[in-house]
Amino acid sequence: MxxxxxxxxxxxxxxxxxxxxxxxxxxxxxxxxxxxxxxxxxxxxxxxxxxxxxxxxxxxxxxxxxxxxxxxxxxxxxxxxxxxxxxxxxxxxxxxxxxxxxxxxxxKMVRAKRPQRLPSVLSQTEVQRLLAAMDGRPWLIASLLYGTGMRLMECLRLRIKDIDFSHHEICVRDGKGGKDRRTMLPRSLTDALQREIERARTMHASELAAGFGATRLPGALARKYPRAAQEFAWQFVFPSVQRAIDPLDGATRRHHFDDAILARAMKSARQRANIDKPLSAHTLRHSFATHLIEAGYDIRTVQELLGHKNVATTQIYTHVLNRGGHGVLSPLDRV
Known part of the structure; x- marks a missing residue:
């Protein structure tokens, strides 16, 4: 330039x-x-x-x-x-x-003040309809987003080693703010997730046979552990459909699943499920937190599962306590 x-x-x-x-x-x-x-x-x-x-x-x-x-x-x-x-x-x-x-x-630069808005949340019935209108890997990823409260990229960047089937836990690495945390692994997704991992294992074996199979490692781990990039434990749970050139170092490798594919699948499912609310992958995270609070779980527990630094961020989901049978009754309904 x-x-x-x-x-x-x-x-x-x-x-x-x-x-x-x-x-x-x-x-x-x-x-x-x-x-x-x-x-x-x-x-x-x-x-x-x-x-x-x-x-x-x-x-x-x-x-x-x-x-x-x-x-x-x-x-x-x-x-x-x-x-x-x-x-x-x-x-x-x-x-x-x-x-x-x-x-x-x-x-002295003044940042624009962001308006406080309530998150878009699906009801449990709407979540059921949405997931019923999806299939394949988009269905599994969407189910994990709703079932664990992970952010989209936290889910797509999951490595094989971060899934603990024996304790039904998922370790979320390098979340927002560079923090690690643990969240639950929904038991209803165990079989589907194990099949996905076996699919990734077969793909990884083919990649190694073709002279590829090295994944991108975070930080300087590739220099510290030169052979780790080819180990199955470090591979993505949801590998991409095809190889691509890594823009960071120019190497040809298989990255994680494309979030644009998930976005298109969710948009199509929303239309088939006749859901008129705004919907994105993050909506499932909002719904996860809201439904936990509706079920009576402690807000500190929800904060830990979401990985929020401040409980005030989590408190936005308490809006459900002021709605319907859990909160104030409209005077019109008393007439």
């Missing part, structure tokens, strides 16, 4: 600095172990910021340009508060971590 200098001329960023700016952003993000999705989002916002300001280099810009960019997102782009905050976070990372510029105006 070429940048305009302070005099209005055009300079080649490749000649001005080594490595190029966006490449350095990626390098710093990977050095700090940010996820690939965060990397893609941050790079995208930084590119948009530069293009929005006529390709001027970020070193030549400051508070005025950042505030104008964020305001344009809100006014013209009509983006949500969370999206605007993500754009701000990416620019803060650019200036602090990449350009090493810690300016006073950065501390």
């Amino acid at each position: 070429n940048y305009r200098d302070g005099n209005g001329g055009v300079t080649d960023a490749g000649q001005e600095q080594r490595p190029r700016l966006l490449d350095e952003v990626r390098r710093r993000l990977r050095l700090k172990h940010y996820s690939l999705r965060t990397e893609q989002a941050y790079v995208g916002w930084i590119r948009r910021f530069i293009l929005h300001n006529d390709k001027r280099h970020p070193r030549d810009m400051g508070a005025v340009e950042v505030e104008r960019f964020l305001s344009d997102l809100a006014v013209r782009g009509r983006v949500a508060a969370g999206t605007q905050n993500q754009a701000l976070s990416s620019l803060l990372f650019l200036y602090r971590e990449v350009l090493a510029i810690d300016l006073p105006w950065m501390e």
Whole structure:
């Protein structure tokens, strides 16, 4: 990408600095172990910021340009508060971590206030109808999301070693905030999950025979344990349908199941089940927590299963206690 200098001329960023700016952003993000999705989002916002300001280099810009960019997102782009905050976070990372510029105006940037909204929750009957309209691996993944309360990527990134059938537990590794936790393994899914693991075992044997079979390991484990990447215990429970080139190191390997396939399957199932509520994979996590509280489980237990840092985050699901026979009776119903 070429940048305009302070005099209005055009300079080649490749000649001005080594490595190029966006490449350095990626390098710093990977050095700090940010996820690939965060990397893609941050790079995208930084590119948009530069293009929005006529390709001027970020070193030549400051508070005025950042505030104008964020305001344009809100006014013209009509983006949500969370999206605007993500754009701000990416620019803060650019200036602090990449350009090493810690300016006073950065501390004064006000983040957009996110509105407090109740989560979209399915009733137990709606969950039954949704799952009945699904089959195959999407059905199993959706069932695990509802049965365990895991986040979507926590479920898709499950490794074989993280399933404990003897104790009916699942170990969720590197969840939000980099924390590990344990959640239950629904007994009703034991047989289906064991069949899925055997399917993965057969696929892994074929991959090894074809000269592949090495999975991506978290952190620096690949250097510490060079042979671990080919061990079955480290393989994904839900491997992808086909191999792909890893964008982080260029190696050809089989990643985990594509979340886009699950999204399409859930959308189709929602239509067949005649469910009119907004629905995503995260809706099943909301439904898990809500139904546990409806069943009388302690909120601290639900907090631990969800992996929430603060119980106040979990308390949003107590809205069910103020509804129907569990809460206040409308005065109209007394008439």
